[in-house]
Amino acid sequence: MKIAKLIVGSSEKCSNLFYKTGIFVPDDFIYFETDEEKGAIFSSLEFDRAVNSIKKDVKVYRNEEFKAGNYILDILLALAATKKIDKFMVPSDFPIFLGDKLRESGIALEGVEGIFCPEREFKSEFELLQIKEAMRVTELGMKRAYVVLAEANIGNDGFLYWNNELLTSEILKSEIDTTLLRNGAIPDHTIAASFLQSSQPHNEGTGAIYANKVLVIDIFPRLKNSGYYGDLTRTYVKGRASDIEKRAFNAVVESREVAKEFIYSGAIKENSYNAAKNTLEKHGFFTGVDEKGRNYGFFHSLGHGVGLDIHESPRLSKNLTDVLKGGEIVTVEPGVYYPDWGGVRMEDIVYVREQNCEVITQIGDEFEID
Amino acid sequence: MKIAKLIVGSSEKCSNLFYKTGIFVPDDFIYFETDEEKGAIFSSLEFDRAVNSIKKDVKVYRNEEFKAGNYILDILLALAATKKIDKFMVPSDFPIFLGDKLRESGIALEGVEGIFCPEREFKSEFELLQIKEAMRVTELGMKRAYVVLAEANIGNDGFLYWNNELLTSEILKSEIDTTLLRNGAIPDHTIAASFLQSSQPHNEGTGAIYANKVLVIDIFPRLKNSGYYGDLTRTYVKGRASDIEKRAFNAVVESREVAKEFIYSGAIKENSYNAAKNTLEKHGFFTGVDEKGRNYGFFHSLGHGVGLDIHESPRLSKNLTDVLKGGEIVTVEPGVYYPDWGGVRMEDIVYVREQNCEVITQIGDEFEID
Numbered sequence: 001m002k003i004a005k006l007i008v009g010s011s012e013k014c015s016n017l018f019y020k021t022g023i024f025v026p027d028d029f030i031y032f033e034t035d036e037e038k039g040a041i042f043s044s045l046e047f048d049r050a051v052n053s054i055k056k057d058v059k060v061y062r063n064e065e066f067k068a069g070n071y072i073l074d075i076l077l078a079l080a081a082t083k084k085i086d087k088f089m090v091p092s093d094f095p096i097f098l099g100d101k102l103r104e105s106g107i108a109l110e111g112v113e114g115i116f117c118p119e120r121e122f123k124s125e126f127e128l129l130q131i132k133e134a135m136r137v138t139e140l141g142m143k144r145a146y147v148v149l150a151e152a153n154i155g156n157d158g159f160l161y162w163n164n165e166l167l168t169s170e171i172l173k174s175e176i177d178t179t180l181l182r183n184g185a186i187p188d189h190t191i192a193a194s195f196l197q198s199s200q201p202h203n204e205g206t207g208a209i210y211a212n213k214v215l216v217i218d219i220f221p222r223l224k225n226s227g228y229y230g231d232l233t234r235t236y237v238k239g240r241a242s243d244i245e246k247r248a249f250n251a252v253v254e255s256r257e258v259a260k261e262f263i264y265s266g267a268i269k270e271n272s273y274n275a276a277k278n279t280l281e282k283h284g285f286f287t288g289v290d291e292k293g294r295n296y297g298f299f300h301s302l303g304h305g306v307g308l309d310i311h312e313s314p315r316l317s318k319n320l321t322d323v324l325k326g327g328e329i330v331t332v333e334p335g336v337y338y339p340d341w342g343g344v345r346m347e348d349i350v351y352v353r354e355q356n357c358e359v360i361t362q363i364g365d366e367f368e369i370d
Numbered sequence: 371m372k373i374a375k376l377i378v379g380s381s382e383k384c385s386n387l388f389y390k391t392g393i394f395v396p397d398d399f400i401y402f403e404t405d406e407e408k409g410a411i412f413s414s415l416e417f418d419r420a421v422n423s424i425k426k427d428v429k430v431y432r433n434e435e436f437k438a439g440n441y442i443l444d445i446l447l448a449l450a451a452t453k454k455i456d457k458f459m460v461p462s463d464f465p466i467f468l469g470d471k472l473r474e475s476g477i478a479l480e481g482v483e484g485i486f487c488p489e490r491e492f493k494s495e496f497e498l499l500q501i502k503e504a505m506r507v508t509e510l511g512m513k514r515a516y517v518v519l520a521e522a523n524i525g526n527d528g529f530l531y532w533n534n535e536l537l538t539s540e541i542l543k544s545e546i547d548t549t550l551l552r553n554g555a556i557p558d559h560t561i562a563a564s565f566l567q568s569s570q571p572h573n574e575g576t577g578a579i580y581a582n583k584v585l586v587i588d589i590f591p592r593l594k595n596s597g598y599y600g601d602l603t604r605t606y607v608k609g610r611a612s613d614i615e616k617r618a619f620n621a622v623v624e625s626r627e628v629a630k631e632f633i634y635s636g637a638i639k640e641n642s643y644n645a646a647k648n649t650l651e652k653h654g655f656f657t658g659v660d661e662k663g664r665n666y667g668f669f670h671s672l673g674h675g676v677g678l679d680i681h682e683s684p685r686l687s688k689n690l691t692d693v694l695k696g697g698e699i700v701t702v703e704p705g706v707y708y709p710d711w712g713g714v715r716m717e718d719i720v721y722v723r724e725q726n727c728e729v730i731t732q733i734g735d736e737f738e739i740d
């Protein structure tokens with residue numbers, strides 16, 4: 001029985017395909033891997049570009065070589081016949097309609113549980129450099145936000161003004177995003193959430209920015225050329241922070257630093273999460289659901305892998321009793337959120353080494369901005 | 371037998387999910403539709419935001435309401451049990467691993483061939499307005515490119531210089547993309563391909579821009595707020611075009627205008643494609659594969675639907691003998707490409723009406739720029 005790995009999709013959307021081929025293509029194409037060869041099959045439209053830029057160990061085919069028209073099912077059946085493939089191993093998210101059709105045609109097909117390219121979890125030197133580069137660009141975006149906030153004035157109405165205009169989340173995000181673009185990275189959904197909006201971790205922020213209130217800024221762009229992501233969160237207060245905001249900021253920074261001590265090759269994944277949670281509780285920041293059904297406290301995981309996807313394996317979270325193996329790049333991002341005053345999140349990313357972790361993030365932990 | 375429609379995914383990546391719910395969420399969630407209700411199931415992290423911004427006809431549930439932990443399979447099994455659902459109808463790209471697991475648990479599941487939300491093909495007044503808005507922003511991006519090219523000087527080396535710096539595809543795209551961002555749209559992979567690079571329709575362009583050679587600019591950003599796309603291609607020559615470039619430009623513009631006459635409610639889809647192709651051939655621009663295996667001529671389709679996806683149904687292409695029904699929004703984008711001098715593509719988008727099509731694109735067809 002001859003078994004082949006198979007991926008079908010657009011490498012712009014599917015990071016496994018990009019990882020295997022090294023080219024961004026918007027339209028769907030076929031990638032297969034047998035014991036003898038790695039191959040990719042493209043439409044005429046993409047063929048020339050693919051030949052020029054695909055990874056050297058991948059052979060490029062044209063749809064027409066399989067004399068099967070442009071329909072993916074026909075091409076896959078011709079591929080299986082030509083290469084005498086009996087069974088395809090496919091990613092868990094392989095499209096079910098195509099899978100069922102292949103099965104109906106007598107080709108066995110199995111969706112692989114979990115991660116299709118487990119090697120992606122452990123970063124090469126090249127990948128580490130790319131993510132460091134992505135972080136440098138990400139930090140330029142954050143520094144731009146800091147400069148805008150420093151230049152802004154506090155109006156009598158309690159809102160910020162910049163260039164004689166009300167400073168909104170939209171304007172601040174546009175300043176961040178254009179900085180990212182000019183430096184070779186594509187912004188994703190940058191977050192700049194002021195005051196109560198920041199109590200929802202994924203609220204992107206909209207409208208006027210408040211003085212003397214927390215502002216959570218989360219930036220996670222993707223390098224245009226290599227496809228790797230950066231990820232960075234800081235929390236600022238333009239003006240003066242309240243007592244609870246200050247205490248939350250200090251507790252979150254401390255919990256992030258404590259958590260880093262539990263990140264190294266061989267460390268149990270939940271330990272860093274628990275260390276962060278315990279530190280927050282020590283400072284009085286507890287987690288739960290209020291009478292209105294709203295979450296408060298630290299109700300997300302501590303971190304996630306970063307690479308060709310913004311969220312990838314591994315996770316650092318509760319109930320994960322397996323260990324880090326070394327070579328992973330993960331975020332460390334504790335945060336606390338309260339519906340009555342907002343949230344604080346402070347996110348670094350680290351590279352897991354033998355005895356400890358290397359902090360890739362270089363930007364500091366400023367909080368109040370004059 | 372009770373049947374429910376089911377979609378699982380991130381609404382940032384899955385336009386069907388966004389269409390049904392109206393909210394952008396980066397993490398996976400569950401959407402289901404029975405005869406009695408439309409529902410969506412979110413993690414705690416997204417719950418508050420979902421309640422605040424989901425479409426009014428969709429009921430929001432929390433994962434925990436199904437007492438099944440956070441694993442999607444468990445939640446789906448609990449959902450099927452609670453709502454007494456026997457069978458899920460899912461999109462053709464539903465993940466096969468999850469589908470197989472549901473089947474193993476006794477739930478029938480069928481992948482629907484083709485389009486899961488056929489109603490998306492026909493745009494509402496709201497959608498038409500959004501796409502018009504997206505085109506206005508897209509045109510601002512193209513106008514910015516035109517201004518940069520007009521301001522640029524031709525160096526003695528035959529390349530363009532702008533602000534005393536070599537003008538590259540990267541700089542020009544950055545000018546376009548920042549214009550898009552400042553006007554509320556997220557750039558996708560903007561193309562600015564000069565000279566021979568433009569002979570590959572999907573080559574994004576890199577390096578110096580040539581004077582007196584064709585430059586293909588293709589811009590297709592997505593509105594940040596509503597998620598709708600614009601799509602626009604123009605071809606310019608800074609300086610003087612050669613005879614073949616001029617003839618190609620005139621032939622492509624003529625073929626685009628001729629093709630539009632074959633786009634109306636009831637028109638057979640391949641007719642507009644054939645009209646464009648015949649017009650190009652009339653002017654001597656033929657299609658084929660050269661001795662090196664490279665495509666030349668008009669070797670892509672005439673157009674595609676535009677909406678929440680940049681490429682969606684319907685297509686305008688050869689061998690499509692079914693008809694347009696009215697209400698579609700499609701691109702009309704003939705192009706010719708030759709490995710020895712480059713390519714010309716001119717793309718408008720149109721709204722299919724009863725007797726004709728309404729051209730949504732407003733920007734003109736400039737070619738040579740002094």
